[in-house]
Amino acid sequence: MDFDYFSIDAILAENQKIQCTFKHEIKNMGHLAGGSDRDIAMLSKVQIPIWLAYTVIYSDWAEFNIPAPFGSRVRNALKAEPTSVRLSNLVGAGGLWYGFGKTIMEILSDEQADEMSDALVKAFRGRLLEVIDQAQHFAALGHASGGGASSNTAQSFREGLDTTERELFALAQESAKRTKQWSERR
Amino acid sequence: MALPQSLRTSVTPPELELVASQLLIEIVPLISMEKTAFISGAYGPLRPPNKAKIPLWMAVNLKMKKKCHIVAPEWLNVDYLQDKLTQETTGPSFSSLPFRFTEIAKVILDVASDDVENPDKLRSLLKDLREARQAKSREGLKTLDHSELSLSNLCSMEINEIRPYFVQSMSILTQLVRNPGPDPLRNP
Numbered sequence: 001m002d003f004d005y006f007s008i009d010a011i012l013a014e015n016q017k018i019q020c021t022f023k024h025e026i027k028n029m030g031h032l033a034g035g036s037d038r039d040i041a042m043l044s045k046v047q048i049p050i051w052l053a054y055t056v057i058y059s060d061w062a063e064f065n066i067p068a069p070f071g072s073r074v075r076n077a078l079k080a081e082p083t084s085v086r087l088s089n090l091v092g093a094g095g096l097w098y099g100f101g102k103t104i105m106e107i108l109s110d111e112q113a114d115e116m117s118d119a120l121v122k123a124f125r126g127r128l129l130e131v132i133d134q135a136q137h138f139a140a141l142g143h144a145s146g147g148g149a150s151s152n153t154a155q156s157f158r159e160g161l162d163t164t165e166r167e168l169f170a171l172a173q174e175s176a177k178r179t180k181q182w183s184e185r186r
Numbered sequence: 187m188a189l190p191q192s193l194r195t196s197v198t199p200p201e202l203e204l205v206a207s208q209l210l211i212e213i214v215p216l217i218s219m220e221k222t223a224f225i226s227g228a229y230g231p232l233r234p235p236n237k238a239k240i241p242l243w244m245a246v247n248l249k250m251k252k253k254c255h256i257v258a259p260e261w262l263n264v265d266y267l268q269d270k271l272t273q274e275t276t277g278p279s280f281s282s283l284p285f286r287f288t289e290i291a292k293v294i295l296d297v298a299s300d301d302v303e304n305p306d307k308l309r310s311l312l313k314d315l316r317e318a319r320q321a322k323s324r325e326g327l328k329t330l331d332h333s334e335l336s337l338s339n340l341c342s343m344e345i346n347e348i349r350p351y352f353v354q355s356m357s358i359l360t361q362l363v364r365n366p367g368p369d370p371l372r373n374p
Contacts, residue, residue: 117363117364124358125330128355132327133324135351164358167354168355168358170192171195174191174350175346175347175351176347178347181199182199
């Protein structure tokens with residue numbers, strides 16, 4: 001996960017939509033809201049992708065609310081038990097929850113951004129150990145018995161991994177598998 | 187890049203074994219040979235029954251042709267490893283072992299298990315050591331942050347195993363942390 005200009009991850013992360021409330025009436029831009037209206041009315045709420053929202057928000061045409069995947073409900077759930085939250089459900093399949101959070105962080109005020117960063121870091125660290133543990137567990141199982149015996153919580157945790165964590169899972173699994181193969185050779 | 191993700195961050199265990207094979211080891215030759223020049227240096231002469239120091243790869247080659255006995259390094263015996271295992275399971279830090287002990291021990295046990303005492307016991311001790319140390323590097327993961335991590339006495343094989351995901355996790359954390367503090371490496 002990086003935020004290079006050419007990074008595909010960054011582009012995908014910016015593709016998430018956030019809700020903006022327009023402060024002014026904007027002529028001839030009704031298509032942004034997806035409806036058939038010609039203009040965007042004042043105080044109308046429109047879902048626009050982040051890459052577009054940057055300009056709109058910085059130009060002070062609209063303000064935005066922190067989107068639901070980072071709302072207080074999710075934050076409280078993460079605070080209670082990081083591994084119980086299914087991040088992939090929050091941002092859709094192939095979604096980058098952390099990447100999304102990072103992009104939101106950049107348009108927030110300092111104080112809110114610090115809070116957000118704190119929440120993201122805590123969530124990541126809280127889930128990391130479980131990600132690696134499971135990756136190593138699956139590397140040890142090998143191909144034959146791919147996950148028949150795993151419990152329900154473990155499985156639902158795996159399904160709830162966001163793309164960033166999935167990559168990490170694959171890395172750890174591959175690495176553990178390679179080392180195991182080597183030490184069992186001959 | 188066309189390299190698979192997993193190969194970009196670390197080398198493979200067989201490559202580490204290759205590196206470890208350059209280290210010198212003592213043998214008791216069964217043939218005599220004049221001092222011979224190789225690309226990495228000149229080794230020999232071999233005069234049975236005097237001991238000689240040659241690279242591990244050469245010792246393995248001679249051993250397979252039954253032309254030498256390999257003398258196990260002083261750390262490759264039951265007492266020493268048992269001692270280390272006790273240290274490992276009682277103390278919080280990693281016990282100090284030779285940097286490439288996993289590779290060397292495996293190569294010797296594979297080709298010259300008749301030259302060491304009690305190879306089966308050694309194998310199980312090495313396995314126990316590996317597991318005890320793995321549990322500790324897992325503890326290290328808990329204290330991971332965006333700027334540094336210190337796990338001293340970790341050996342090459344272990345570093346190589348954890349490198350891909352430790353590095354990745356740290357780079358993710360770097361992205362998530364706001365205003366990361368000054369880089370500790372840049373301050374003298």
